[in-house]
Amino acid sequence: MTVPAIGEIEETAPLVEVRDLVRRYRLPRRTLLEPAPTFTALHGVSLTLRPGESLGIVGESGCGKSTLARTVMALETPQEGSVRFRGRDLFALSRGELRAERRHFQAIFQDPYGSLDPRHSVGRIVAEPIRSLEHGVDGAARERRVREALDQVGLPASAAEKYPHEFSGGQRQRIAIARALVTRPALIVCDEPVSALDVSVQAQVLNLMMDLQEELGLAYLFISHDLSVVRVITDRVCVMQAGRIVEEGATDAVFDAPAHDYTRTLLDAVPGRHRRARAGGRARATGRPTQKDELR
Amino acid sequence: MSRLLEIENLRVEIPALAGAAPILEGVDLALDRGEKLGIVGESGCGKSMTALAIMGLLPGAARASGAIRLDGRDLLAAAEREMQAIRGRRIAMVFQEPMTALNPVKTIGAQIAESVILHLRLSKAQAAERARALLDRVGLPGPRFSLDLYPHQLSGGQRQRVVIAIALACGPDVLIADEPTTALDVTIQAQILDLLEDLVAEMGMALVLITHDLGVVEETCERMMVMYAGRVVESGRTDDVFAHMAHPYTRGLFAASPRSALLTSARDASGRKRRLAAIPGQVPDPRHRPPGCAFAPRCPRAQDDCRAAPPPLVPLGGPDRADHAAACLHPHPPAAAPDVGHAAPEAAR
Numbered sequence: 348m349t350v351p352a353i354g355e356i357e358e359t360a361p362l363v364e365v366r367d368l369v370r371r372y373r374l375p376r377r378t379l380l381e382p383a384p385t386f387t388a389l390h391g392v393s394l395t396l397r398p399g400e401s402l403g404i405v406g407e408s409g410c411g412k413s414t415l416a417r418t419v420m421a422l423e424t425p426q427e428g429s430v431r432f433r434g435r436d437l438f439a440l441s442r443g444e445l446r447a448e449r450r451h452f453q454a455i456f457q458d459p460y461g462s463l464d465p466r467h468s469v470g471r472i473v474a475e476p477i478r479s480l481e482h483g484v485d486g487a488a489r490e491r492r493v494r495e496a497l498d499q500v501g502l503p504a505s506a507a508e509k510y511p512h513e514f515s516g517g518q519r520q521r522i523a524i525a526r527a528l529v530t531r532p533a534l535i536v537c538d539e540p541v542s543a544l545d546v547s548v549q550a551q552v553l554n555l556m557m558d559l560q561e562e563l564g565l566a567y568l569f570i571s572h573d574l575s576v577v578r579v580i581t582d583r584v585c586v587m588q589a590g591r592i593v594e595e596g597a598t599d600a601v602f603d604a605p606a607h608d609y610t611r612t613l614l615d616a617v618p619g620r621h622r623r624a625r626a627g628g629r630a631r632a633t634g635r636p637t638q639k640d641e642l643r
Numbered sequence: 644m645s646r647l648l649e650i651e652n653l654r655v656e657i658p659a660l661a662g663a664a665p666i667l668e669g670v671d672l673a674l675d676r677g678e679k680l681g682i683v684g685e686s687g688c689g690k691s692m693t694a695l696a697i698m699g700l701l702p703g704a705a706r707a708s709g710a711i712r713l714d715g716r717d718l719l720a721a722a723e724r725e726m727q728a729i730r731g732r733r734i735a736m737v738f739q740e741p742m743t744a745l746n747p748v749k750t751i752g753a754q755i756a757e758s759v760i761l762h763l764r765l766s767k768a769q770a771a772e773r774a775r776a777l778l779d780r781v782g783l784p785g786p787r788f789s790l791d792l793y794p795h796q797l798s799g800g801q802r803q804r805v806v807i808a809i810a811l812a813c814g815p816d817v818l819i820a821d822e823p824t825t826a827l828d829v830t831i832q833a834q835i836l837d838l839l840e841d842l843v844a845e846m847g848m849a850l851v852l853i854t855h856d857l858g859v860v861e862e863t864c865e866r867m868m869v870m871y872a873g874r875v876v877e878s879g880r881t882d883d884v885f886a887h888m889a890h891p892y893t894r895g896l897f898a899a900s901p902r903s904a905l906l907t908s909a910r911d912a913s914g915r916k917r918r919l920a921a922i923p924g925q926v927p928d929p930r931h932r933p934p935g936c937a938f939a940p941r942c943p944r945a946q947d948d949c950r951a952a953p954p955p956l957v958p959l960g961g962p963d964r965a966d967h968a969a970a971c972l973h974p975h976p977p978a979a980a981p982d983v984g985h986a987a988p989e990a991a992r
Contacts, residue, residue, distance in 0.1 A: 407828035408799070515925055545685035546855060550899035550921035557916050572828060575901035579909050579919060599908050616829040617905060618836065618858035 368428035403581030453527035457539035459519035470507030517548035645715035681860030684870035735810035739822035741802035752790025800831035872937035879967030889974035
C-alpha cells in the first residue's frame, strides 16, 4: 500500500523511511529435487516515522510485526526494499558505519527476565551500549551517564550495584529502558515492552515512556498485539495482517473509525468492549444491572 | 443443601526459613452448577494458588487449612488416591500455556483418550470415538483435525482447543480455567471465551475463570472476586462490582488498565497524551506483607486504622445487591461509581 501523505507534507525530515520491504524465509525442502519453499514475512512494507513521533504496529502473531522491527534495526537483511535512518540507507553502510549508527536507535524487548544478563550488575548492563557502540568514553563519563539514565527511568543510583534478580518485573523493564536511553538515541524500537507486566505496573512503565518521549523528543516504533496499549502510547498506528500494512493513520482516527475490515475485527475482539460500548456507561452509572441477554 | 463447590476460610502457607509465608488467607468461595465465577488479580495475588488448592496440586511444602468441599466432601482431608479419582473426572483444569500443557510426543487423540480410559474405563475404541466427538465439539472437525496429529502441527488457538477437549473429556462438574486466553491473539481469545461459555451452558458445569484481565471477566462471568496479596478484597455479581467498585484496589486496577482508555482519545484537550492512572508501588512480597490492609501502602484512601489489622470482607448492604462485599474500612461510596465507558456512542460502527 502507498504511504499516505501525512509524512510527506510535514516539514521535518523523516527519522525512519522504510520502502517496500520484502523479507522471505526459506522453509525446509519437502522433496529432494523441488526448490525449497519460501515464507514471505513482509510483502513490500513501507512506513515513515518522524522525529519525536510514536508509531504503533499492531497485528496478531505471525503478521510480520517483529520481523519488521528487526529489519528496521538492521538485525535482518531484507531481500528487497530499503530502510533509511536519518537519511542514510542502513543496508548500504559498511559494518563500521552501521555500528556507529546503532547508538542512535536502541531496542526494548518483551521479556524483562530474559533480556538482562543475570551475571552482570545493573551498572554494567546499562553501560553496555556505551562500551560496545561508542569509542573514547572514559570510565567516569560512562558512570555519570549510567547514573543519569537510571535517574531518567526513576531508579536510584544505588541500583547500579545490584543484580537483575533483585528487581521486580517492572523495575527490570525500567533497567532495559535505561540501557536503551544511555546512548541518547533518537529512536527506540519497542517489541511488546509491557505485555509481560501486571496491569498496575504496566501503567507505570507506559507513563514513564510517555514522559521520556516528551522530555527527550524520542521516537518510538512500538510493536504490540495489545490494541489498548497502542491506543494509549502511539500517535500513529499501522495495522498489519499477513505481512502487509492494511491500515495506517492517526491513532485516534483508526480506533474511532476503522476503515479496514481487519482492524474492525481486531477491535471487536477486545474483551469487555462490547458490553461497555453497547450498554455503555449509562446503565452502569445508574447502577442498573445490564441485561446480558440483550447484549448477545 | 450443600453447594457444588465451597471454600471456607482457606489458608495456605509455605514454610520459609524466616517464618511461614502466607500465600492465601481467609479465602471463601461458593459455586453452583452452571455458574461462572471470575477471579481477578495481579501476579502474586493468590489466584492461581486458589486453583491449585482446589485441584489438590499445591506445591509439596505448602500447608493448607480451612475447607474445600465438593458436594459436601472436604477435599483437603481427602487422601491422594481419592483426589486422583476426582482430579480430571469431577474437577478439570485448563492451563494458560497450551504449548507446555500438552505432551509433544503423544498424539492429541491419545492425550484426550487417556483420561476417559483411566476414569471412565472405556475401551480404546470407545475412547477414540469419544475423543473424535470432543474434538468436533471444540471446533477441530475431522478429517482435517485427525486424532493422529501431534501438538506441534497445531496453532496456539488450536492447541488450546485440544487442552479444553482434554479437560472436558470426563464431563467434569467444575472447570477451572487459569488464564486460558492470555497466550492467545485477541481474535482467537474471543473464540476460545465463546467456546468456554457455550460449553458451560451446554454441559451445566461450573466455571472458575482466573484472569488478570477485567474485560474478560466482565464479558464472561456473572460473579467475580478480586484478589490482592492472598485475600479476597471485593466480591459479588459482576454487574454490581463494576457498577460500584467499592475497593480502592478494584478501582485502581480498572483505572490503570489501558483498556479503560480504549474507547476514548488518548489525548487531552491540549493535545498532550493522557497518562494512565498507575497504582504507585508494587504488590508486597508474601513474606513482608504489612500488618494491616495489604493494599494500604499503595492506597489513596488509606487512614491510620487501615494499618492496624486486615479488614474483613463485609457485605456492602443494599437489598438488590445481596452478595456484594468488600474488604475495606473506607470503601468508595456507591454514588461515586466511576464513569467508565462514557465514550461517545459508537458512531463508527
